[in-house]
Amino acid sequence: MASWLEALDRRAQLRAKAGLTRRLRPRGATDPVVDLAGNDYLGLAHHPAVTVAATEALRTYGLGATGSRLVRGSTDLHSALERALADWFGATRALVYSSGYLANLGAVRALVRPRTLLVSDAHNHASLIDGCRLSGAQTVVTPHADVAAVEEALAAAPGRPAVVVTESVFSVDGDLAPLARLHEVARRHGALLLVDDAHAVGVRGPGGAGAVVEAGLAGAPDVVITATLSKALGGAGGVVAGPAELIRHLVETGRTFIYDTALPPAVAAGVLAAVELARDGDALREELADRAAAAVRHLGRAGLDVSTPAAAVVSVTAPGPEAAAAWAADCLDWGVAVGCFRPPSTPDTRSRLRLTVNVGVPRAEFDRALDVIVECAP
Incomplete structure:
Protein backbone atom coordinates (compact mmCIF):
# COMPACT_ATOMS: atom_id res chain seq x y z
CA MET A 1 0.00 0.00 0.00
CA ALA A 2 2.78 2.43 0.89
CA SER A 3 5.23 1.22 -1.76
CA TRP A 4 4.87 4.45 -3.73
CA LEU A 5 5.82 6.44 -0.63
CA GLU A 6 8.83 4.21 -0.11
CA ALA A 7 9.84 4.83 -3.72
CA LEU A 8 9.59 8.59 -3.19
CA ASP A 9 11.65 8.31 0.00
CA ARG A 10 14.31 6.32 -1.82
CA ARG A 11 14.53 8.96 -4.52
CA ALA A 12 14.90 11.62 -1.82
CA GLN A 13 17.78 9.63 -0.32
CA LEU A 14 19.49 9.51 -3.71
CA ARG A 15 19.08 13.26 -4.13
CA ALA A 16 20.53 13.84 -0.67
CA LYS A 17 23.52 11.62 -1.52
CA ALA A 18 24.12 13.72 -4.65
CA GLY A 19 23.88 16.98 -2.71
CA LEU A 20 20.59 17.94 -4.38
CA THR A 21 18.26 18.26 -1.37
CA ARG A 22 16.11 21.39 -1.48
CA ARG A 23 14.35 23.01 1.47
CA LEU A 24 11.87 25.82 1.96
CA ARG A 25 13.21 28.67 4.11
CA PRO A 26 10.37 31.01 5.09
CA ARG A 27 11.37 34.60 5.83
CA GLY A 28 9.65 37.26 7.86
CA ALA A 29 8.60 40.71 6.67
CA THR A 30 11.47 42.28 8.61
CA ASP A 31 14.12 39.77 7.56
CA PRO A 32 17.50 41.46 8.25
CA VAL A 33 19.38 39.42 5.63
CA VAL A 34 21.11 41.24 2.75
CA ASP A 35 19.19 39.95 -0.27
CA LEU A 36 21.35 38.98 -3.25
CA ALA A 37 19.09 36.04 -4.10
CA GLY A 38 15.74 37.62 -4.99
CA ASN A 39 15.03 39.26 -8.35
CA ASP A 40 13.96 42.74 -7.25
CA TYR A 41 16.72 44.30 -9.38
CA LEU A 42 15.55 47.92 -9.22
CA GLY A 43 14.32 47.77 -5.63
CA LEU A 44 10.74 48.54 -6.67
CA ALA A 45 8.90 45.88 -4.64
CA HIS A 46 8.87 48.22 -1.63
CA HIS A 47 8.78 51.55 -3.48
CA ASP A 280 12.11 56.69 -15.85
CA GLY A 281 14.76 54.69 -13.98
CA ASP A 282 18.01 55.44 -15.84
CA ALA A 283 19.76 56.35 -12.59
CA LEU A 284 18.74 53.01 -11.07
CA ARG A 285 20.06 51.17 -14.12
CA GLU A 286 23.36 53.03 -13.92
CA GLU A 287 23.75 52.08 -10.27
CA LEU A 288 22.85 48.48 -11.05
CA ALA A 289 25.47 48.27 -13.81
CA ASP A 290 28.08 49.79 -11.51
CA ARG A 291 27.33 47.26 -8.78
CA ALA A 292 27.41 44.33 -11.18
CA ALA A 293 30.82 45.43 -12.45
CA ALA A 294 32.05 45.91 -8.87
CA ALA A 295 30.94 42.37 -7.99
CA VAL A 296 32.85 40.92 -10.93
CA ARG A 297 36.01 42.84 -9.97
CA HIS A 298 35.80 41.97 -6.29
CA LEU A 299 35.08 38.28 -6.74
CA GLY A 300 37.51 37.93 -9.62
CA ARG A 301 40.36 39.44 -7.59
CA ALA A 302 39.67 36.77 -4.97
CA GLY A 303 40.31 34.08 -7.57
CA LEU A 304 36.69 33.03 -8.02
CA ASP A 305 35.32 31.96 -11.41
CA VAL A 306 32.73 34.65 -12.06
CA SER A 307 30.62 35.43 -15.12
CA THR A 308 30.49 38.72 -16.98
CA PRO A 309 26.89 39.87 -16.44
CA ALA A 310 24.80 41.40 -19.21
CA ALA A 311 22.27 42.66 -16.68
CA ALA A 312 21.82 41.91 -12.97
CA VAL A 313 22.68 38.20 -12.72
CA VAL A 314 26.21 37.32 -11.58
CA SER A 315 27.17 33.64 -11.63
CA VAL A 316 30.01 32.22 -9.49
CA THR A 317 31.16 28.66 -10.09
CA ALA A 318 31.21 26.24 -7.15
CA PRO A 319 33.26 23.00 -6.95
CA GLY A 320 30.11 20.86 -6.85
CA PRO A 321 26.50 20.70 -5.62
CA GLU A 322 27.34 19.96 -1.98
CA ALA A 323 29.98 22.70 -1.91
CA ALA A 324 27.53 25.16 -3.49
CA ALA A 325 24.87 24.36 -0.89
CA ALA A 326 27.36 24.66 1.99
CA TRP A 327 28.70 27.94 0.57
CA ALA A 328 25.23 29.44 0.34
CA ALA A 329 24.38 28.22 3.85
CA ASP A 330 27.55 29.77 5.28
CA CYS A 331 26.75 33.08 3.59
CA LEU A 332 23.27 32.99 5.09
CA ASP A 333 24.74 32.37 8.53
CA TRP A 334 26.65 35.64 8.03
CA GLY A 335 23.49 37.48 6.99
CA VAL A 336 23.77 37.30 3.19
CA ALA A 337 21.23 35.47 1.01
CA VAL A 338 22.55 34.18 -2.33
CA GLY A 339 21.05 31.86 -4.89
CA CYS A 340 22.32 28.28 -5.06
CA PHE A 341 21.90 26.68 -8.46
CA ARG A 342 22.55 22.97 -8.83
CA PRO A 343 21.47 20.32 -11.33
CA PRO A 344 18.85 20.01 -12.69
CA SER A 345 18.43 23.80 -12.44
CA THR A 346 21.70 24.29 -14.31
CA PRO A 347 21.84 23.41 -18.00
CA ASP A 348 25.48 22.31 -17.98
CA THR A 349 25.57 20.24 -14.72
CA ARG A 350 27.85 22.92 -13.23
CA SER A 351 26.86 24.15 -9.76
CA ARG A 352 27.17 27.81 -8.89
CA LEU A 353 26.05 30.61 -6.66
CA ARG A 354 23.82 33.08 -8.43
CA LEU A 355 23.96 36.64 -7.15
CA THR A 356 21.27 39.06 -8.20
CA VAL A 357 22.13 42.72 -7.90
CA ASN A 358 19.46 44.71 -6.06
CA VAL A 359 19.87 48.49 -5.96
CA GLY A 360 17.38 48.60 -3.09
CA VAL A 361 20.12 47.18 -0.85
CA PRO A 362 22.22 49.99 0.69
CA ARG A 363 25.59 50.17 -1.08
CA ALA A 364 27.60 49.59 2.09
CA GLU A 365 25.65 46.40 2.79
CA PHE A 366 26.11 45.27 -0.80
CA ASP A 367 29.88 45.74 -0.57
CA ARG A 368 29.97 43.88 2.77
CA ALA A 369 28.01 41.04 1.22
CA LEU A 370 30.68 40.63 -1.43
CA ASP A 371 33.28 40.30 1.34
CA VAL A 372 31.16 37.62 3.02
CA ILE A 373 30.89 35.63 -0.21
CA VAL A 374 34.66 35.67 -0.59
CA GLU A 375 35.27 34.74 3.04
CA CYS A 376 32.84 31.81 2.87
CA ALA A 377 34.14 30.45 -0.42
CA PRO A 378 35.04 26.72 -0.27
Whole structure:
Protein backbone atom coordinates (compact mmCIF):
# COMPACT_ATOMS: atom_id res chain seq x y z
CA MET A 1 0.00 0.00 0.00
CA ALA A 2 2.78 2.43 0.89
CA SER A 3 5.23 1.22 -1.76
CA TRP A 4 4.87 4.45 -3.73
CA LEU A 5 5.82 6.44 -0.63
CA GLU A 6 8.83 4.21 -0.11
CA ALA A 7 9.84 4.83 -3.72
CA LEU A 8 9.59 8.59 -3.19
CA ASP A 9 11.65 8.31 0.00
CA ARG A 10 14.31 6.32 -1.82
CA ARG A 11 14.53 8.96 -4.52
CA ALA A 12 14.90 11.62 -1.82
CA GLN A 13 17.78 9.63 -0.32
CA LEU A 14 19.49 9.51 -3.71
CA ARG A 15 19.08 13.26 -4.13
CA ALA A 16 20.53 13.84 -0.67
CA LYS A 17 23.52 11.62 -1.52
CA ALA A 18 24.12 13.72 -4.65
CA GLY A 19 23.88 16.98 -2.71
CA LEU A 20 20.59 17.94 -4.38
CA THR A 21 18.26 18.26 -1.37
CA ARG A 22 16.11 21.39 -1.48
CA ARG A 23 14.35 23.01 1.47
CA LEU A 24 11.87 25.82 1.96
CA ARG A 25 13.21 28.67 4.11
CA PRO A 26 10.37 31.01 5.09
CA ARG A 27 11.37 34.60 5.83
CA GLY A 28 9.65 37.26 7.86
CA ALA A 29 8.60 40.71 6.67
CA THR A 30 11.47 42.28 8.61
CA ASP A 31 14.12 39.77 7.56
CA PRO A 32 17.50 41.46 8.25
CA VAL A 33 19.38 39.42 5.63
CA VAL A 34 21.11 41.24 2.75
CA ASP A 35 19.19 39.95 -0.27
CA LEU A 36 21.35 38.98 -3.25
CA ALA A 37 19.09 36.04 -4.10
CA GLY A 38 15.74 37.62 -4.99
CA ASN A 39 15.03 39.26 -8.35
CA ASP A 40 13.96 42.74 -7.25
CA TYR A 41 16.72 44.30 -9.38
CA LEU A 42 15.55 47.92 -9.22
CA GLY A 43 14.32 47.77 -5.63
CA LEU A 44 10.74 48.54 -6.67
CA ALA A 45 8.90 45.88 -4.64
CA HIS A 46 8.87 48.22 -1.63
CA HIS A 47 8.78 51.55 -3.48
CA PRO A 48 6.08 53.77 -1.94
CA ALA A 49 4.41 54.47 -5.29
CA VAL A 50 4.12 50.74 -5.92
CA THR A 51 2.82 49.76 -2.50
CA VAL A 52 0.37 52.68 -2.38
CA ALA A 53 -1.06 51.71 -5.80
CA ALA A 54 -1.37 48.08 -4.74
CA THR A 55 -2.93 49.00 -1.38
CA GLU A 56 -5.55 51.23 -2.98
CA ALA A 57 -6.44 48.51 -5.50
CA LEU A 58 -6.64 45.94 -2.70
CA ARG A 59 -9.05 48.17 -0.84
CA THR A 60 -11.13 48.77 -3.99
CA TYR A 61 -11.12 45.38 -5.72
CA GLY A 62 -10.52 42.98 -2.84
CA LEU A 63 -7.95 40.23 -2.49
CA GLY A 64 -8.32 38.15 -5.65
CA ALA A 65 -9.53 38.53 -9.22
CA THR A 66 -12.30 36.00 -8.35
CA GLY A 67 -12.17 34.27 -11.72
CA SER A 68 -10.37 33.65 -14.96
CA ARG A 69 -9.80 36.55 -17.34
CA LEU A 70 -12.68 35.47 -19.58
CA VAL A 71 -15.17 35.13 -16.72
CA ARG A 72 -14.80 37.88 -14.09
CA GLY A 73 -11.06 38.21 -13.71
CA SER A 74 -10.38 41.03 -16.18
CA THR A 75 -10.42 44.51 -14.65
CA ASP A 76 -9.59 47.94 -15.99
CA LEU A 77 -6.25 47.57 -14.18
CA HIS A 78 -5.37 44.49 -16.25
CA SER A 79 -6.23 46.36 -19.44
CA ALA A 80 -4.22 49.43 -18.40
CA LEU A 81 -1.22 47.25 -17.58
CA GLU A 82 -1.45 45.49 -20.95
CA ARG A 83 -1.55 48.82 -22.80
CA ALA A 84 1.44 50.11 -20.83
CA LEU A 85 3.50 46.97 -21.48
CA ALA A 86 2.69 46.92 -25.20
CA ASP A 87 3.68 50.58 -25.51
CA TRP A 88 6.91 50.00 -23.55
CA PHE A 89 7.92 47.00 -25.66
CA GLY A 90 6.92 48.61 -28.95
CA ALA A 91 4.45 45.78 -29.57
CA THR A 92 0.96 45.98 -31.03
CA ARG A 93 -0.67 44.25 -28.07
CA ALA A 94 0.15 42.49 -24.82
CA LEU A 95 -1.63 39.90 -22.69
CA VAL A 96 -1.05 39.52 -18.95
CA TYR A 97 -0.92 36.09 -17.28
CA SER A 98 -0.81 35.11 -13.61
CA SER A 99 2.84 33.97 -13.96
CA GLY A 100 5.74 34.14 -16.38
CA TYR A 101 5.83 30.34 -16.41
CA LEU A 102 2.28 30.14 -17.77
CA ALA A 103 3.01 32.92 -20.26
CA ASN A 104 5.88 30.89 -21.72
CA LEU A 105 3.89 27.67 -21.84
CA GLY A 106 1.06 29.49 -23.59
CA ALA A 107 3.24 31.36 -26.05
CA VAL A 108 5.17 28.30 -27.22
CA ARG A 109 2.01 26.26 -27.67
CA ALA A 110 0.31 29.07 -29.59
CA LEU A 111 3.13 29.23 -32.15
CA VAL A 112 3.05 25.51 -32.92
CA ARG A 113 1.25 24.33 -36.05
CA PRO A 114 1.38 20.94 -37.74
CA ARG A 115 5.00 20.00 -38.57
CA THR A 116 6.41 22.97 -36.62
CA LEU A 117 10.07 22.70 -35.66
CA LEU A 118 11.17 24.34 -32.39
CA VAL A 119 14.84 25.32 -32.14
CA SER A 120 15.63 25.86 -28.46
CA ASP A 121 18.81 27.15 -26.80
CA ALA A 122 20.44 24.62 -24.46
CA HIS A 123 20.44 27.14 -21.59
CA ASN A 124 16.77 28.11 -21.82
CA HIS A 125 14.66 28.40 -18.68
CA ALA A 126 12.61 25.41 -17.54
CA SER A 127 9.38 27.14 -18.56
CA LEU A 128 10.55 27.33 -22.18
CA ILE A 129 11.80 23.74 -22.06
CA ASP A 130 8.47 22.57 -20.69
CA GLY A 131 6.64 24.66 -23.26
CA CYS A 132 8.51 22.88 -26.04
CA ARG A 133 7.88 19.46 -24.51
CA LEU A 134 4.18 20.03 -23.85
CA SER A 135 3.60 21.46 -27.31
CA GLY A 136 4.26 18.06 -28.85
CA ALA A 137 6.37 19.63 -31.60
CA GLN A 138 9.73 18.31 -32.70
CA THR A 139 12.39 20.21 -30.78
CA VAL A 140 16.05 20.60 -31.67
CA VAL A 141 18.19 21.80 -28.76
CA THR A 142 21.15 23.81 -30.03
CA PRO A 143 24.39 24.62 -28.17
CA HIS A 144 24.20 27.77 -26.09
CA ALA A 145 24.12 31.03 -28.09
CA ASP A 146 25.33 29.20 -31.20
CA VAL A 147 23.83 31.05 -34.17
CA ALA A 148 25.48 28.73 -36.69
CA ALA A 149 23.85 25.72 -35.02
CA VAL A 150 20.46 27.45 -35.17
CA GLU A 151 20.91 28.11 -38.88
CA GLU A 152 21.95 24.51 -39.47
CA ALA A 153 18.83 23.24 -37.70
CA LEU A 154 16.57 25.52 -39.74
CA ALA A 155 18.31 24.68 -43.02
CA ALA A 156 17.79 20.98 -42.33
CA ALA A 157 14.00 21.50 -42.29
CA PRO A 158 13.21 23.51 -45.44
CA GLY A 159 9.60 24.45 -45.90
CA ARG A 160 8.56 23.60 -42.36
CA PRO A 161 7.14 26.23 -39.99
CA ALA A 162 9.75 26.90 -37.32
CA VAL A 163 10.25 28.91 -34.12
CA VAL A 164 13.60 29.87 -32.63
CA VAL A 165 13.20 29.94 -28.84
CA THR A 166 15.63 31.81 -26.59
CA GLU A 167 16.01 33.92 -23.50
CA SER A 168 17.54 37.38 -23.96
CA VAL A 169 19.50 37.54 -20.71
CA PHE A 170 19.90 33.94 -19.57
CA SER A 171 18.69 33.19 -16.08
CA VAL A 172 21.62 31.09 -14.85
CA ASP A 173 24.80 32.75 -16.11
CA GLY A 174 23.31 36.15 -16.95
CA ASP A 175 24.83 36.42 -20.44
CA LEU A 176 23.11 38.05 -23.43
CA ALA A 177 21.78 36.17 -26.45
CA PRO A 178 22.82 37.42 -29.92
CA LEU A 179 19.25 38.51 -30.67
CA ALA A 180 19.88 40.53 -33.84
CA ARG A 181 21.83 37.66 -35.43
CA LEU A 182 19.25 35.10 -34.34
CA HIS A 183 16.51 37.20 -35.88
CA GLU A 184 18.44 37.57 -39.12
CA VAL A 185 18.85 33.79 -39.39
CA ALA A 186 15.24 33.12 -38.38
CA ARG A 187 13.87 35.58 -40.94
CA ARG A 188 16.08 34.18 -43.69
CA HIS A 189 14.49 30.78 -43.13
CA GLY A 190 10.96 32.08 -42.59
CA ALA A 191 11.00 31.22 -38.88
CA LEU A 192 9.60 33.12 -35.92
CA LEU A 193 11.72 34.30 -32.99
CA LEU A 194 10.34 33.87 -29.46
CA VAL A 195 12.32 35.81 -26.84
CA ASP A 196 11.87 35.47 -23.08
CA ASP A 197 12.98 38.96 -22.03
CA ALA A 198 12.40 38.35 -18.31
CA HIS A 199 15.85 39.29 -17.05
CA ALA A 200 16.29 42.27 -19.39
CA VAL A 201 13.00 44.13 -18.96
CA GLY A 202 13.60 47.14 -16.72
CA VAL A 203 17.36 46.61 -16.91
CA ARG A 204 18.43 46.87 -20.56
CA GLY A 205 17.33 48.94 -23.55
CA PRO A 206 16.08 52.52 -23.86
CA GLY A 207 13.94 53.33 -20.87
CA GLY A 208 14.50 49.79 -19.64
CA ALA A 209 12.27 48.43 -22.42
CA GLY A 210 14.34 45.25 -22.66
CA ALA A 211 16.82 43.51 -24.91
CA VAL A 212 14.39 43.04 -27.81
CA VAL A 213 13.93 46.80 -28.11
CA GLU A 214 17.66 47.30 -27.60
CA ALA A 215 18.35 44.94 -30.52
CA GLY A 216 16.09 46.99 -32.79
CA LEU A 217 13.44 44.28 -33.07
CA ALA A 218 10.52 46.09 -31.45
CA GLY A 219 7.31 45.60 -33.38
CA ALA A 220 8.79 43.10 -35.84
CA PRO A 221 5.93 40.89 -37.10
CA ASP A 222 8.01 37.74 -36.68
CA VAL A 223 9.11 38.42 -33.08
CA VAL A 224 7.17 37.44 -29.94
CA ILE A 225 8.20 38.70 -26.49
CA THR A 226 7.46 37.02 -23.20
CA ALA A 227 8.48 38.22 -19.75
CA THR A 228 7.73 37.87 -16.10
CA LEU A 229 6.59 40.85 -14.04
CA SER A 230 8.31 39.50 -10.93
CA LYS A 231 11.90 40.62 -11.49
CA ALA A 232 12.85 44.23 -12.17
CA LEU A 233 9.19 45.24 -11.72
CA GLY A 234 9.08 43.68 -8.25
CA GLY A 235 5.64 42.12 -8.64
CA ALA A 236 4.21 38.92 -10.06
CA GLY A 237 2.64 37.70 -13.26
CA GLY A 238 3.73 37.28 -16.85
CA VAL A 239 3.12 38.81 -20.26
CA VAL A 240 3.12 37.85 -23.93
CA ALA A 241 3.54 40.75 -26.37
CA GLY A 242 3.35 40.72 -30.15
CA PRO A 243 0.97 41.06 -33.09
CA ALA A 244 -2.74 41.52 -32.43
CA GLU A 245 -3.52 38.26 -34.24
CA LEU A 246 -1.38 36.32 -31.77
CA ILE A 247 -3.02 37.90 -28.74
CA ARG A 248 -6.47 37.14 -30.15
CA HIS A 249 -5.39 33.53 -30.68
CA LEU A 250 -4.18 33.29 -27.07
CA VAL A 251 -7.39 34.75 -25.67
CA GLU A 252 -9.55 32.39 -27.70
CA THR A 253 -7.51 29.16 -27.50
CA GLY A 254 -4.72 29.43 -24.91
CA ARG A 255 -5.37 26.94 -22.13
CA THR A 256 -2.89 28.52 -19.67
CA PHE A 257 -4.80 31.80 -20.11
CA ILE A 258 -8.39 30.62 -20.40
CA TYR A 259 -8.43 28.19 -17.48
CA ASP A 260 -6.31 30.08 -14.96
CA THR A 261 -7.50 32.55 -12.34
CA ALA A 262 -6.39 36.04 -13.26
CA LEU A 263 -3.58 38.00 -11.65
CA PRO A 264 -4.94 39.78 -8.54
CA PRO A 265 -5.93 43.37 -9.37
CA ALA A 266 -3.75 44.75 -6.56
CA VAL A 267 -0.69 43.12 -8.13
CA ALA A 268 -1.63 44.52 -11.54
CA ALA A 269 -1.90 48.00 -10.01
CA GLY A 270 1.46 47.70 -8.29
CA VAL A 271 3.17 46.45 -11.43
CA LEU A 272 1.59 49.26 -13.46
CA ALA A 273 3.13 51.77 -11.06
CA ALA A 274 6.46 49.92 -11.28
CA VAL A 275 6.43 50.15 -15.08
CA GLU A 276 6.27 53.93 -14.90
CA LEU A 277 9.11 54.03 -12.38
CA ALA A 278 11.23 51.65 -14.46
CA ARG A 279 10.72 53.66 -17.66
CA ASP A 280 12.11 56.69 -15.85
CA GLY A 281 14.76 54.69 -13.98
CA ASP A 282 18.01 55.44 -15.84
CA ALA A 283 19.76 56.35 -12.59
CA LEU A 284 18.74 53.01 -11.07
CA ARG A 285 20.06 51.17 -14.12
CA GLU A 286 23.36 53.03 -13.92
CA GLU A 287 23.75 52.08 -10.27
CA LEU A 288 22.85 48.48 -11.05
CA ALA A 289 25.47 48.27 -13.81
CA ASP A 290 28.08 49.79 -11.51
CA ARG A 291 27.33 47.26 -8.78
CA ALA A 292 27.41 44.33 -11.18
CA ALA A 293 30.82 45.43 -12.45
CA ALA A 294 32.05 45.91 -8.87
CA ALA A 295 30.94 42.37 -7.99
CA VAL A 296 32.85 40.92 -10.93
CA ARG A 297 36.01 42.84 -9.97
CA HIS A 298 35.80 41.97 -6.29
CA LEU A 299 35.08 38.28 -6.74
CA GLY A 300 37.51 37.93 -9.62
CA ARG A 301 40.36 39.44 -7.59
CA ALA A 302 39.67 36.77 -4.97
CA GLY A 303 40.31 34.08 -7.57
CA LEU A 304 36.69 33.03 -8.02
CA ASP A 305 35.32 31.96 -11.41
CA VAL A 306 32.73 34.65 -12.06
CA SER A 307 30.62 35.43 -15.12
CA THR A 308 30.49 38.72 -16.98
CA PRO A 309 26.89 39.87 -16.44
CA ALA A 310 24.80 41.40 -19.21
CA ALA A 311 22.27 42.66 -16.68
CA ALA A 312 21.82 41.91 -12.97
CA VAL A 313 22.68 38.20 -12.72
CA VAL A 314 26.21 37.32 -11.58
CA SER A 315 27.17 33.64 -11.63
CA VAL A 316 30.01 32.22 -9.49
CA THR A 317 31.16 28.66 -10.09
CA ALA A 318 31.21 26.24 -7.15
CA PRO A 319 33.26 23.00 -6.95
CA GLY A 320 30.11 20.86 -6.85
CA PRO A 321 26.50 20.70 -5.62
CA GLU A 322 27.34 19.96 -1.98
CA ALA A 323 29.98 22.70 -1.91
CA ALA A 324 27.53 25.16 -3.49
CA ALA A 325 24.87 24.36 -0.89
CA ALA A 326 27.36 24.66 1.99
CA TRP A 327 28.70 27.94 0.57
CA ALA A 328 25.23 29.44 0.34
CA ALA A 329 24.38 28.22 3.85
CA ASP A 330 27.55 29.77 5.28
CA CYS A 331 26.75 33.08 3.59
CA LEU A 332 23.27 32.99 5.09
CA ASP A 333 24.74 32.37 8.53
CA TRP A 334 26.65 35.64 8.03
CA GLY A 335 23.49 37.48 6.99
CA VAL A 336 23.77 37.30 3.19
CA ALA A 337 21.23 35.47 1.01
CA VAL A 338 22.55 34.18 -2.33
CA GLY A 339 21.05 31.86 -4.89
CA CYS A 340 22.32 28.28 -5.06
CA PHE A 341 21.90 26.68 -8.46
CA ARG A 342 22.55 22.97 -8.83
CA PRO A 343 21.47 20.32 -11.33
CA PRO A 344 18.85 20.01 -12.69
CA SER A 345 18.43 23.80 -12.44
CA THR A 346 21.70 24.29 -14.31
CA PRO A 347 21.84 23.41 -18.00
CA ASP A 348 25.48 22.31 -17.98
CA THR A 349 25.57 20.24 -14.72
CA ARG A 350 27.85 22.92 -13.23
CA SER A 351 26.86 24.15 -9.76
CA ARG A 352 27.17 27.81 -8.89
CA LEU A 353 26.05 30.61 -6.66
CA ARG A 354 23.82 33.08 -8.43
CA LEU A 355 23.96 36.64 -7.15
CA THR A 356 21.27 39.06 -8.20
CA VAL A 357 22.13 42.72 -7.90
CA ASN A 358 19.46 44.71 -6.06
CA VAL A 359 19.87 48.49 -5.96
CA GLY A 360 17.38 48.60 -3.09
CA VAL A 361 20.12 47.18 -0.85
CA PRO A 362 22.22 49.99 0.69
CA ARG A 363 25.59 50.17 -1.08
CA ALA A 364 27.60 49.59 2.09
CA GLU A 365 25.65 46.40 2.79
CA PHE A 366 26.11 45.27 -0.80
CA ASP A 367 29.88 45.74 -0.57
CA ARG A 368 29.97 43.88 2.77
CA ALA A 369 28.01 41.04 1.22
CA LEU A 370 30.68 40.63 -1.43
CA ASP A 371 33.28 40.30 1.34
CA VAL A 372 31.16 37.62 3.02
CA ILE A 373 30.89 35.63 -0.21
CA VAL A 374 34.66 35.67 -0.59
CA GLU A 375 35.27 34.74 3.04
CA CYS A 376 32.84 31.81 2.87
CA ALA A 377 34.14 30.45 -0.42
CA PRO A 378 35.04 26.72 -0.27
